[in-house]
Amino acid sequence: MFSRDNWKEIFETIQKNKLRTFLSGFTVALGILIFVVLFGMGNGLVNTFNEFFGDDATNVLYVFPGRTTVPYKGYKSNRVIEFDNSDLKDIAKNFTMFIDYSTPRISRGGLVKYKNESNNYTTRAVAPAHQYAEKTIMMKGRFINEEDLKNRSKYVVIGRLVEQDLFGNNNSIGEYIDVAGSAFMVIGVFQDDGGDNEERLIYMPYTTRQLIEKNNDKIDEIIVAFKPEIGYAGAMALDRSLDRFFREKKYISPDDQSGVFIRNVADQLKQNQQFARVLQIIVAFVAFGTIIAGIIGISNIMVFVVKERTKELGIRKALGATPKSVISSILLESVFITTISGFLGMLLGVFILNSLGEKLKDYFITNPYIDITMAISATFVLILFGAIAGYIPAKRAADIKPIEALRDE
Amino acid sequence: MIEIKDLHKSYKMGSNSLHVLKGINFSVEEGELVAIMGSSGSGKSTLLNILGMLDVLDEGTYTLDGVPIKNLNETKAAQYRNKFLGFVFQSFNLINYKSAMENVALPLYYQKVGRKERQEKALKYLEQVGLREWADHLPSELSGGQKQRVAIARAMAAEPKVLLADEPTGALDSTTSYEVMDLIQKINDDGNTILIVTHEPDIADMCKRIVHLKDGVIVEDKKITQVRASQYV
Known part of the structure; x- marks a missing residue:
């Protein structure tokens, strides 16, 4: 044949x-x-x-406090709810089973200067795990680590465009920049697929931010990443338990629409x-x-x-x-x-x-x-x-x- | 060489059946040149097709070179056709995209003869029919007479026991017809058995024996003195 x-x-x-x-x-x-x-x-x-x-991690919940609208357990309405470091610890302690990592985030705007160049940027004070939540890609240097948190180091990690704005073509690693009046050393430069705005951010250890702000322990919001294997149903359950946990801890009425907010990416993701x-x-x-x-x-x-x-x-x-x-x-x-x-x-x-x-x-x-x-x-x-x-x-x-x-x- | 006993053949035409051959008894010896004559509808082509294993008989027996031809599947029939028979058709039936030589070599391809040997043999037979220098031409570049000579060369290339020709001169003018008949006579002179179906008396007279068919039976079977075609060429 x-x-x-x-x-x-x-x-x-x-x-x-x-x-x-x-x-x-x-x-x-x-x-x-x-x-x-x-x-x-x-x-x-x-x-x-x-x-x-697909720019940010899809297994995260954003938890942030609000202002109560309903009186509850002897507290008046219109009370401002605040998160602090103990909330971080409690989440880690109570939800170990479901949680991959969590990180606080404290956002501040402010003037940033280097030599003759200056500009306004948003600074985010975070924990090391924030890198995963935002899928931040390091171009050079490193991200914030646990040591920095412990030492409350005055280190910053700057976005690609921040470096471009302030340093032009010069290397920024090891240089000191002025962030709202304090000098910080640049330890890393990152890029992000989320677009130009995401690359105009500056990250610093959240403990350092708290030290600057009169050594308080306040947190703006908490980002909680759940383990992917718990799936959609697990994520929704975690969403509900976190909500219940914070209402209990902060004395917020179960009927209050605006005491605490949880933005669940899982829902969107689905x-x-x-x-x-x-x-x-x-x-x-x-x-x-x-x-x-x-x-x-x-x-x-x-x-x-x-x-x-x-x-x-x-x-x-x-x-x-x-x-x-x-x-x-x-x-x-x-x-x-x-x-x-x-x-x-x-x-x-x-x-x-x-x-x-x-x-x-x-x-x-x-x-x-x-x-x-x-x-x-x-x-x-x-x-x-x-x-x-x-x-x-x-x-x-x-x-x-x-x-x-x-x-x- | 060929032995047919009590051959019947009918065709189904819707609900009717058309009885074409009604008991043919007929035999051909080696080296004969037989003309089968008859008007159209007499059954002469049907007889030739059965002899050529292109069609099957309904009743009777057919023996070819001592081999009984019956219950053949297509594969077996194809092998027998290839081994025993050479065909020459009225409309030549050359493959139009193959050159004269390739056409002649085709039956050898189905005999699984090697390529080189095929070409040599094909050229040899083209030489015999006087078309050696036309070997590379396509059928469309040949005249009717030349086409028929290529077809005869092709039929002979397989070195068959019997050469069957169905109206070989039907599509040719008389001069060309005589040339083709001259060639057929020469091949017969070499000892080959040949059967020709024709309705032209002058072509039949160039054979050695005439079998007359009428309405499906043989009405006359006589040996004649052959008229040589060479005198007209």
């Missing part, structure tokens, strides 16, 4: 029937090309989506994931449709090819071609053409996707790509179904009595 002679015969047939070769090759190449490009675009959409929503999943289903559906269309296309062409060759096959049979040799020559020919053109179409599609890159960002398509295994398996599926689709008319042609085939004009 695979002797050199058979292949020679097949190559000759392919070479001398250019229209036929072109038609079947073109169908397959186009099918795969469209599949690859569409699928890649779909992935590009998902990429854009992830970029919009919606986002659902949206992404729907996107992926649509993409898969379209891709599946393209493959089906390709299969139908190649099947039609195979029917046409066999029809066109009926007389030739009759002659061959009169000269001694067995049904098996008729079928195998038709199939090998079609598989050969579909394989070559299928892979050409696939490569062209991948090439197009690669060259697109960021060009379609305005249309919400970022970095369209296709998993190479996916592309190759789709190509194989099309080749396989092309062969199956070719087998049926080939078998029928092989079964036609030569006398009938010869009569065919």
Whole structure:
């Protein structure tokens, strides 16, 4: 079946029937090309989506205090609730089972100066774990660590754009900057996918901030990251328990809408994931449709090819071609053409996707790509179904009595 | 060489059945040149198709070179056709995208003869029919007579026991017809058995024996003195 002679015969047939070769090759190449490009675009959409929503960690709860509106347990309404370091410890103690890490955050605005340059920036006083919550990426130096917290060091980690604003092209590590009247040493520079605003932040140890502010222990808000394995239901349960815990500790009425707030990203995350999943289903559906269309296309062409060759096959049979040799020559020919053109179409599609890159960002398509295994398996599926689709008319042609085939004009 | 006893064949046409061959008894010895004649509808082509294993018989027996031909599946029939028979058709039936040489070599391909040997043999047979220098031409570049000579070369290339020709001169003018008949006579002179279906009396007269078919039975079977075609060429 695979002797050199058979292949020679097949190559000759392919070479001398250019229209036929072109038609079947073109169908397959186009099918795969469209599949690859569409699928890649779909992935590009998902990429854009992830970029919009995937900047911060998704397993976090933001807890911040408010002002009571309901009198409760002898306390008047309109009371300002404040968090302090003991709340941090209590969370760590009571919710160890569910919590990955937690960090306080104290935000202050203020003028920051270095030599002749100055600008207003937001300073966030945080714990080391904050790096994970914001997915802060260190470009140089390091983030705040536990030592800094203990020593209440006057260290800052500045955003990429802060460095650019204040230092130009000079290195900022080890330099001292003036933050609202105190000198801080720059120990690291970070970048963040969240955009320019996120890169105009300055981080410092929260203990240092508390020291500056008359050595108090106040905290603006607490960021709690739950263990991903507790899942959506676990996150919602943690949300409720934290709420109950703070209402009890701070004497806030269970009916008070504004005593304590918890912003739960898990809830949002679930919606986002659902949206992404729907996107992926649509993409898969379209891709599946393209493959089906390709299969139908190649099947039609195979029917046409066999029809066109009926007389030739009759002659061959009169000269001694067995049904098996008729079928195998038709199939090998079609598989050969579909394989070559299928892979050409696939490569062209991948090439197009690669060259697109960021060009379609305005249309919400970022970095369209296709998993190479996916592309190759789709190509194989099309080749396989092309062969199956070719087998049926080939078998029928092989079964036609030569006398009938010869009569065919 | 060929032995047929009590052959019947009918075709189903909807609810009716058309009885085409009604009991044919017929045999051919090696080296004969037989013309099968008859008006259209007499069953002569059906008989040839059955002889050529292109069609199957309903009743009776058919023995070819001592081999009983019955209950053949397509694969077996194809092998027998390849081994025993060479075909020449009225409409030539050359494969239009293959050159003359490739057409002649095709039956050898199905005999699994090596490529080189195929080409040598094909050229040899093209030489015999006088078309050696046309070997690389496509059928579309050949005249009707040339096409038929290529077809005869192709039929001979497999070195068959019997050559079956269905109206070989039907699509040719008389001069070309005689050229083709001259070639067929020469091949017969070398000892090959040949059956020709024709309705032209002058072509039949160039054979050695004429079998007349009418309404599915043999009405006349006579040996004649052969008219040599070479005198007209």
